Amino acid sequence: MKKNIRFFRNRLGRKVPEKANLFGEIEPYAKADKRHIKYITEEQEAPGKVVASIREVLEKADIKDGMTISFHHHLRAGDYVLEMVMKEIAEMGIKDLTLCVSSLTSAHECLIDHIKNGVVTGIETSGIRGKLAEAISRDCILENAVIFRTHGGRARAIEQGDVIIDIAFVAASCCDNMGNMNGQAGKSAFGSMGYPMVDARYAKKTVVITDNLAPYPVYPISIPQTLVDYVVVVDQIGDPEKIGTGATRKSKDPVELAIAKYASQVIFASGLVKDGFSYQAGSGGISLSVAGYLADYMKEHNIVGGFASGGVTSAMTEMLEKGYFRTLLDVQTFDSGAISSLRNNPNHIEMDASMYADPLTKNCVTNNLDIMILSATEIDVNFNINVLTASNGVIMGALGGHPDTAAGAKLAIAVVPLVRKRIPIVVDEVMNISTPGDSVDVVVTEYGIAVNPKNPVLKEKLIEMGLPVFEISELRDKAYRLTGVPKRPEFGDTIVGIVEYRDGTVIDTIMNVL
């Protein structure tokens, strides 16, 4: 420390140098309440961050034309929040918004009007379904192409600044006046807050919409008060009947059971099912039946898994309770049984989308996966999978965590019927690529199994076991024999969707359907 440095006196009369090593230029202390940290007025104290209405919060958060705003879809088909907020925004005459939404459901058809009126000109999402998807695919109503991102890719894009969220709207089934919140308590409980946990960390402003203002502090704290600007209380954030999907049960369909049986044999052959292994599967009937066979095998061999992850159903929480898995890692909770498990079972752990699947974080859960059971709308002879567009070329699905889990898992198995409603599922070339074939290890159909040439050892083993192993082109030929070669839809020359791979590169483009 230089001895001849100049000093001045701060407001308390204390000598302070004008600068110091390490510290740099020094600003002298001015006052304790300089930043309103003392003598809070009564008015500020009582409501905390609570604002009277959505309209008022939009004004306070200074919403403007051209902003990017975010929502999350944990309330699924029961979500009231997006529609409530967008209605007020439209009435304020705001235009040209980009919506960054974790996914869009049937609860979001109001967007058709908001798009037609110019309120919304951009959408970044994991998926779109129903009438909204039809209107975008066929009528090209949206000014800019939809950017489709995986759950991991969305977290990455937010964390890297590819998307800058001006205002994040977060639905919470339980929140206090300072913004500590969760989705586990309250009449509209929906479980994990995996997606908006990332939004709130990076958004310029975060607004909570809740129908359950609870005493301070609310806990467990999924998103803390440090990230929240405003809280708005409404009558109802969603329709509880539609928030939780009904618990799905194992399939009784013989085709699905055959697929599940083959898939489980592939899993056992892989040698990956051992103490501490990890597993993820979708919520469909085939997946649940695979889990049933897997549970029998684990019981017989006295194996306990380390974790199951992803979207969590009560089929998974039952396996947790029975001790098949030590933990569940939950980014999205699908039904009321699973919501109750997250609330009550400490081994059922909430995680954010970054921890779940961001490929560029310091390590994500999907990259630790051993076994992943994938669904597919179509799969082609290069093992590429489409989960976004239907055979008529129209958008109808969601990337979700599909490309993330396929890329991360040691064994990614696609389970598909060869033919679905007279449409071939194994095809020459998929309509659009959601997940690259490089990530897909095995395809299992009711007719037989195809192994990606990248896994010659596994292929040999399955043949030795006497399983019906084919080239994937043989599966395609079999499918085409049953259905005929599928006719391609006619596409226009407007780009309606950009399909981003999880790392931010572009894997495909979706054109309008004529």
Added chain:
Amino acid sequence: MKKNIRFFRNRLGRKVPEKANLFGEIEPYAKADKRHIKYITEEQEAPGKVVASIREVLEKADIKDGMTISFHHHLRAGDYVLEMVMKEIAEMGIKDLTLCVSSLTSAHECLIDHIKNGVVTGIETSGIRGKLAEAISRDCILENAVIFRTHGGRARAIEQGDVIIDIAFVAASCCDNMGNMNGQAGKSAFGSMGYPMVDARYAKKTVVITDNLAPYPVYPISIPQTLVDYVVVVDQIGDPEKIGTGATRKSKDPVELAIAKYASQVIFASGLVKDGFSYQAGSGGISLSVAGYLADYMKEHNIVGGFASGGVTSAMTEMLEKGYFRTLLDVQTFDSGAISSLRNNPNHIEMDASMYADPLTKNCVTNNLDIMILSATEIDVNFNINVLTASNGVIMGALGGHPDTAAGAKLAIAVVPLVRKRIPIVVDEVMNISTPGDSVDVVVTEYGIAVNPKNPVLKEKLIEMGLPVFEISELRDKAYRLTGVPKRPEFGDTIVGIVEYRDGTVIDTIMNVL
């Protein structure tokens, strides 16, 4: 979307435009394993992020001269981690490091040698005690002045980029191979990880040092794998005997009891003790006795507090268990009873230092406090408090959350004996200002009470109640009558400490003692 845009084909043969609205320039998909997200090698898979030794991790983390590295002091006097890491760093010949440590204890005297050898040239901390503090204060061993920060100010400085941590070293009593960790389980359990939760979010690299590598995933997750680069397993991160301070009990000293009695009457007079109120106090005997009187009052009036916060002792967890407070918000856990409570009681909530006290976050807990019981080494006639330097001018304490809680609480009461070991505690001018008088509402001594002129209403009320209310200058006069006017130490002209206020301004300067 322009229709005449140029397309190219990505590696999967899919048409991709060169750019798109919203998206900007497009990088075509290259491969799924481009960023090593597929086909993890066996070698990578087994150890995860585990590195064989501290030496190896220092090399991998690329430690260099001039870096800023961070540690935390949750292991208190039992900490082995700082010494272990610094020993290896010194052996590697690294020089000119700045240490950003949440606080320094008697476990860190090794730093005297590392400073003398030029390994460490800067320290940013909440406090320093013992021989290290003596050597800095008297012998000016450190090249740069110590920057003293409050717990909230440290979080603020990290979040705002005033401090950029190159490598954060985080002690964890339980950690998995990917870096999910907590301080609640294991032989060296220490409780909340409030301070390094902030470090890990902002540090360029984060290294975990653990003596308990547990199966993946470790939970509860205080710091997630997404923030961790490396994990090193050592025999022992600390001495359990010294990690938890012994449970302190209520005072039996008549002076302390008198102070506690007056302080509790001030609290009751304030009208702040009502359902949902919040409270924080230190761990000393006076504080514990105040809590005892408070508990009696709450029981009598059937009042349940919302939360108690800060460093948590088993005296507080007992109040939690008995239902006096609905929750505890815990940034640092002081004894084994409290550690066990954090592990087992869901109403005992871990929080990070940013949520605790960062004045510039979207709202911190200390700014929601109703009542704070403050300690003081000295307090002057302007209500300024010193907790950093002794009456001989030598550094001997820590800012901790003192300025944060004083500034945030509606009622901040300093509880002090008028005289301590023949040294006056109420003085004309404190040796150094830690907490500005503006933040301090009331001073309570065994002789009487002084109310800050900013609180005339409270002063009137206390007089009406018949309490011994004095001007603070009268308390000083009384103290000086008992001890004589204190003699000032002689200071040199070297700045050995810069005392930063929580908002980043400088409130005082500490000079070397001759």
